[in-house]
Amino acid sequence: MSWFALNLVIHILAACIWIGGQATVAYLMPALHDMPERAYALGLRFQKLAWSAFAILVLTGLGNMLFLHLGVSDLLHSRIGHLLDVKLILVLLSGGTALAHALLQSSDKRKPSRTLSAVLGTAALGTAVAAACYGVLIAT
Numbered sequence: 001m002s003w004f005a006l007n008l009v010i011h012i013l014a015a016c017i018w019i020g021g022q023a024t025v026a027y028l029m030p031a032l033h034d035m036p037e038r039a040y041a042l043g044l045r046f047q048k049l050a051w052s053a054f055a056i057l058v059l060t061g062l063g064n065m066l067f068l069h070l071g072v073s074d075l076l077h078s079r080i081g082h083l084l085d086v087k088l089i090l091v092l093l094s095g096g097t098a099l100a101h102a103l104l105q106s107s108d109k110r111k112p113s114r115t116l117s118a119v120l121g122t123a124a125l126g127t128a129v130a131a132a133c134y135g136v137l138i139a140t
């Protein structure tokens, strides 16, 4: 297996954790509705896994760019670069909304707005799925 292939495998596994983890936690959270402390502890534990995966996505994503010889000027002047531009905006949106979601959960003692929480969580997941689709568009 080449270094590029290995880097790509790690990139895809990290994407599985970032996307699959968010979907799984969102699906299971309602089961802890009556145990807010447990729900909070689960969320906190998931944060560590999720942000580690996000950091690996960014590092291996930069690695993909290096292996594909994609530089900053390609981001402006090539078809793949333009696809990557959109993908990077989606990655920023996913990370930003996930961060806002996490801060909202841990912000203060009062209960966070459920609607805002759901909107931010859905946005973080949806933009990550869209980023993955753009990743496949770049690769194919």
Ligand code: HEM
Residues within 6 Å of the ligand: 008, 011, 012, 015, 018, 019, 057, 058, 060, 061, 062, 064, 065, 068, 084, 088, 091, 094, 128, 129, 131, 132, 133, 134, 135, 136, 138, 139, 140
């Ligand atoms: C939410 C974050 C991200 C997700 C979910 C994600 C997901 C993916 C997926 C599913 C692929 C397709 C792999 C394939 O079909 O072989 C891919 C490819 C790619 N990703 Fe990401 N990615 C993310 C972040 C990043 C970042 C931050 C960068 C750049 C700094 C990046 C750069 C790339 C590149 C250049 C490819 C194409 C690799 C190739 O042509 O083989 N990704 N990504």
